[in-house]
Amino acid sequence: KAGVTQTPRYLIKTRGQQVTLSCSPISGHRSVSWYQQTPGQGLQFLFEYFSETQRNKGNFPGRFSGRQFSNSRSEMNVSTLELGDSALYLCASSLDTEGLPMDEQFFGPGTRLTVL
Amino acid sequence: EDQVTQSPEALRLQEGESSSLNCSYTVSGLRGLFWYRQDPGKGPEFLFTLYSAGEEKEKERLKATLTKKESFLHITAPKPEDSATYLCAVRPLLSDYKLSFGAGTTVTVRA
Numbered sequence: 763k764a765g766v767t768q769t770p771r772y773l774i775k776t777r778g779q780q781v782t783l784s785c786s787p788i789s790g791h792r793s794v795s796w797y798q799q800t801p802g803q804g805l806q807f808l809f810e811y812f813s814e815t816q817r818n819k820g821n822f823p824g825r826f827s828g829r830q831f832s833n834s835r836s837e838m839n840v841s842t843l844e845l846g847d848s849a850l851y852l853c854a855s856s857l858d859t860e861g862l863p864m865d866e867q868f869f870g871p872g873t874r875l876t877v878l
Numbered sequence: 879e880d881q882v883t884q885s886p887e888a889l890r891l892q893e894g895e896s897s898s899l900n901c902s903y904t905v906s907g908l909r910g911l912f913w914y915r916q917d918p919g920k921g922p923e924f925l926f927t928l929y930s931a932g933e934e935k936e937k938e939r940l941k942a943t944l945t946k947k948e949s950f951l952h953i954t955a956p957k958p959e960d961s962a963t964y965l966c967a968v969r970p971l972l973s974d975y976k977l978s979f980g981a982g983t984t985v986t987v988r989a
Contacts, residue, residue, distance in 0.1 A: 766921070795977070805922075805965065805979040818976050852921050866912055867977065869921035 764789065766855050766870035774876045780841040783873045787834050787855030793817075794836040795867060796828060799850040808851075811836055812858060840875075848877045880905045884966055884980035891956050891987045899951040899964055899983045907971030911949050913942050914965040916982070922965055956987045 767786045775781050787794050795818075796808040807820035811830035828838040834855075840847055854867035881904040891897055903911065910929050914922035926935040928944040935942045939960060941952040951964055963982040969975055 797979075804981045805967075807976055807978075810976075820976070850919075854921075866910070866924050866927050868924055869914075871921045872919075874919075 766853055766868055768851075768853050768870040768873050770873060771871065772874045772876075774878065775843050776878050777843055777845060779843050780839065781843060781875060782837055782839045783851055783853075783875075785836045785838075785853030785855075785870060787836070787853075788868055791855035791857050791868075792834055793856045793858040793865075793867075794830055794834065795854045795856075796836070796838050797852045797854065798822075799852055799872070800848075805852070808838065843877045845877050848875060850874050880968060880970055880976070880978040882966055882968055882978050882980035884964075884983050886983060887981070888984045889986070891953070891985065893957055893987055893989050894955050896952070896954045896956070898953070899985070901949040901951070901966030901980055902947060903949070903966075903968045904947075905968050905970045905978075909969040909971040909975065911944055912967045912969070912977070913940075913949070913951055914967065916963045916965055918963075925964075953985065956985070958987045958989050961985055961987045 769784045793812045795810040797805050799805045810818040814830045825841045830836045850872045852872045854869045856865040856867045883902045885900045913925040916922040926942040931946045933944050939954045943950045963984045965982045966980045967977050
């Protein structure tokens with residue numbers, strides 16, 4: 763079974779630009795979560811989607827947004843990029859058959875975003 | 879607010895030298911505690927899920943245990959390929975179910 767895939771793997775942008783990252787979950791998984799990972803802050807939760815609905819949201823500004831499609835694939839968007847947005851962005855999927863975030867999450871390889 | 883604290887921050891071991899990593903947590907009822915392994919530049923790799931105090935899980939040289947306030951990841955006779963950052967995460971039983979991660983313990987095993 764294929765794992766979680768994320769595209770692109772690497773991205774370089776300049777301040778003020780916007781970026782869209784994509785995530786394809788493990789086949790059959792209905793929940794997708796996004797995290798930002800930096801050396802100083804560790805893994806921080808951005809948001810979680812289940813059946814195209816945002817189920818949870820972390821403490822990030824409105825410049826960070828996401829969505830989930832009917833096939834469970836998800837995208838996250840960051841507008842008006844700042845230097846501090848440079849990070850590894852990780853997507854994780856889980857089965858969550860009962861509709862509640864109960865199961866272990868499986869992570870993709872991440873997208874390394876560098877903002878210049 | 880849910881809190882997860884991992885110790886030590888870094889651990890340097892000689893090959894074959896067993897040791898333990900600690901994950902202390904404060905959560906409003908525990909739905910599950912998860913251990914992950916992360917190699918540099920890669921996404922975390924799932925290792926174990928623990929649900930209730932007294933539970934233990936094993937995988938090769940790794941063994942995870944759980945009490946009401948903390949979890950331990952024991953590494954028995956480690957090899958250089960066990961070098962990685964080990965992350966602990968908790969999901970609360972109630973409230974918003976958000977997964978909270980600790981900062982991780984970076985383990986280096988020397989041959």
